[in-house]
Amino acid sequence: MNEFGTILSRLERELPLPQPARARVLLEVAADLEAFFELARRQGRSEAEAQRLALETFGPSSDAVAALVDVHGSTAARLMEVLAGRSAGLLERGLLFVVAVIVLFAAAPAFVDTRIFHDAGPAAWVVSAFAVLAVFIGLVKIYLLFLKRDHRPRQLRFGLEAMLWFTIAPAFLGFAVFLMDAFDAIGVVAANWPDAGGLLGACLVRGHAVLAIALAETLVASIFWFVVNGRVARIEEQNAEILLELKGDER
């Protein structure tokens, strides 16, 4: 596999991406090369021919690498890198756990009461549906990463981008509903000035209830996001270390 090591070293130097995206592209290309090499060998080709075919298909000048650069350089990918592209240390993991417990403890009474959902109206269910989807993907990923231990490089980040959007969506929707309700409230109060107090309260209750639900659910989904991303980043770091060590041995 000497040829692969040389190609990967060259690719690492030339990729127009910041870390850790560069390491990820490297891992994906390495996995593709290896998978194609194994396939060609199983088909009865010689080692040299299998290597040549793999390099022709997934070499650094191929469209596959260009596509990977596009994927890792996209807005969503950059957002993912900024929010949780790394593996967090023990201090941060501990901090997140304590923060999550306090926030859940503070928010729980309102949710147990369920009156907040009644006040929020149908918008709360739309907001909750996104959060539930994010948590569902999070649970599937936790099962795959922690229990089934499926650490295939190309599967590691599968679903994480969707999880990020489903995590952020409740917060944006919550703010949108809140602003619409605030706008309605101004109109109602202006038209009924003598009863402004009671009407203002009634109009703004829905917006604030939706916002509180949206933010609490975003925080819960964020915790799942943090756990899954941290695990994926740690696996990737370990894989990259192994890959670089192999490359060092080859040199």
Add this chain to the structure above:
Amino acid sequence: MQLFMMGGVFMFPLTLIALALVPITIRLVWKLTNNTLEAGRIGEISLQALPFWGVVSLLIGFLGQASGIYKGLGAIAEFGVVNPEAVYIGLRESMVTTMYGLEICIVAMFVWGMLRIWHTWRTRQAMAATA
């Protein structure tokens, strides 16, 4: 301390994050001061801890505000009469968590920006020296 008590239970996680950002930043600076390029790359990745915790603080701050105002407005809607003092206290309490969350976020983002500029400058220096 008085401001802290006004904010209610959401002030505890925000204060914890604010306190934890100090050792996190010190650790980041320590990582970034390592001169090798490889260590620099690790520091570059670790820098993302600051915007992450900034965003979490902001979310908790807004959650505190929404939750506080929801409770206050619920009481107004229920009784239909506005007690200006009660409204003032409710709004003041809910604003404290938002202000606190925003302050933590702004400080975290500012430190992140400064460290990024410093790190980029150092990396360029190290690359120029290597070349």
